[in-house]
Amino acid sequence: MARARCVVAQAEIALASRDLGWPDKTLDAAQAILQAHGDRLNAAHARTLEIRRLLLIGRLDEAERKLAKFDPAPLPPALRAAHEMVLAGIAIRRLKTKAARSALDRAGAAARQARIPSLLAEVENAHRVLNAPAARLIGDGRERPLLLAEVESLLASKALVIDECRYSVGAAGQVISLAKRPVLFALVRALGEAWPADVPRSVLLAKAFGARHADESHRARLRVEIGRLRALLRPLAAVRATASGFALTPHRGRKLAVLVRPVDEEHAAVLAFLSDGESWSSSALALAMGTSQRSVQRALDLLAAQSKVEAVGRGRARRWMTPPVPGFTTTLLLPVALAND
Numbered sequence: 001m002a003r004a005r006c007v008v009a010q011a012e013i014a015l016a017s018r019d020l021g022w023p024d025k026t027l028d029a030a031q032a033i034l035q036a037h038g039d040r041l042n043a044a045h046a047r048t049l050e051i052r053r054l055l056l057i058g059r060l061d062e063a064e065r066k067l068a069k070f071d072p073a074p075l076p077p078a079l080r081a082a083h084e085m086v087l088a089g090i091a092i093r094r095l096k097t098k099a100a101r102s103a104l105d106r107a108g109a110a111a112r113q114a115r116i117p118s119l120l121a122e123v124e125n126a127h128r129v130l131n132a133p134a135a136r137l138i139g140d141g142r143e144r145p146l147l148l149a150e151v152e153s154l155l156a157s158k159a160l161v162i163d164e165c166r167y168s169v170g171a172a173g174q175v176i177s178l179a180k181r182p183v184l185f186a187l188v189r190a191l192g193e194a195w196p197a198d199v200p201r202s203v204l205l206a207k208a209f210g211a212r213h214a215d216e217s218h219r220a221r222l223r224v225e226i227g228r229l230r231a232l233l234r235p236l237a238a239v240r241a242t243a244s245g246f247a248l249t250p251h252r253g254r255k256l257a258v259l260v261r262p263v264d265e266e267h268a269a270v271l272a273f274l275s276d277g278e279s280w281s282s283s284a285l286a287l288a289m290g291t292s293q294r295s296v297q298r299a300l301d302l303l304a305a306q307s308k309v310e311a312v313g314r315g316r317a318r319r320w321m322t323p324p325v326p327g328f329t330t331t332l333l334l335p336v337a338l339a340n341d
Helices: 002-016 024-036 040-056 060-068 077-093 097-114 117-130 148-156 182-194 201-209 216-233 268-274 282-289 293-305
Strands: 135-139 142-146 160-163 168-171 174-177 237-241 245-250 256-260 310-312 319-321
Touching: 002 024, 002 040, 024 040, 040 060, 040 077, 060 077, 077 097, 077 117, 097 117, 097 148, 117 148, 135 148, 142 148, 148 160, 148 256, 160 182, 182 201, 182 216, 182 245, 182 256, 201 216, 201 245, 216 237, 268 282, 268 293, 282 293, 293 310
Parallel strands: 160 256
Antiparallel strands: 135 142, 135 256, 160 168, 168 174, 237 245, 310 319
16 A cells, blocks of 8 residues: 555656656556455545546546446545546636536536645646637638637638648538648648648749749659649649639638647647646657657757747756747647547
């Protein structure tokens, strides 16, 4: 029992310090021991820590499966608030704003009952996420910020949405992912921003390939990539050749909208994780983002040179942190897909 409680305490410290690489089986074994010996409170705490970690690293399906087996009714107010915060976090990531508000309301009631000011402040900060711009909408030659609920409504509409937050193109429930095709996404975004007008070939070459002086090899590559994009988008839209370039035409007379991140930043995903106010190691960021630690370290070094992040400590103890982006929620910068997880 004592060893199991120590494992749970270590997991809590690891979660707070964003050391997310702890072995799942160790905490699972401790939770089973505590449950078997009647320490249901610490067993529930262990399960909550496990689910919070899964949420942080973007494993939403797994977190939901574990939540489905978890009855929060007998929990004390503080743990009940933490449980509702997890529900709200999943709902926000899946763009279910009504469910998120309900969960946050329940979390706030539990936090007030627990009389823990820091917990109540955490709930209030989460409420602000729902009332802050979550993305920007580009359409009809204009650009405006959108709240999370407006993003949800847009994605549920019949419009053809080019979504930079998830690197996809979708309409009426049909989604085509371009997450692993950055060149194709750069092309479709350029076409979407110009809609209903066309985009000159020179502009497409510059945006997709960074080509300042296009030669025949660049033009040939553009034709190949446009062909690939045309084939992928065929169920939703047509890519037409024009005298000067190409144009995108949605099927069935749909309107077109381009949804982009709330801030223009090459390494927005790194800033999204750091914006929670906690200090992260580069290894934890790599785990949460599903990328290599070397890539994360390069991004951190660049952001540090721009004074957007700062390091604390040295060597293996080094952690990175940054204040939140003022006036914006970074939820949609996180790289986990919000649909069809």
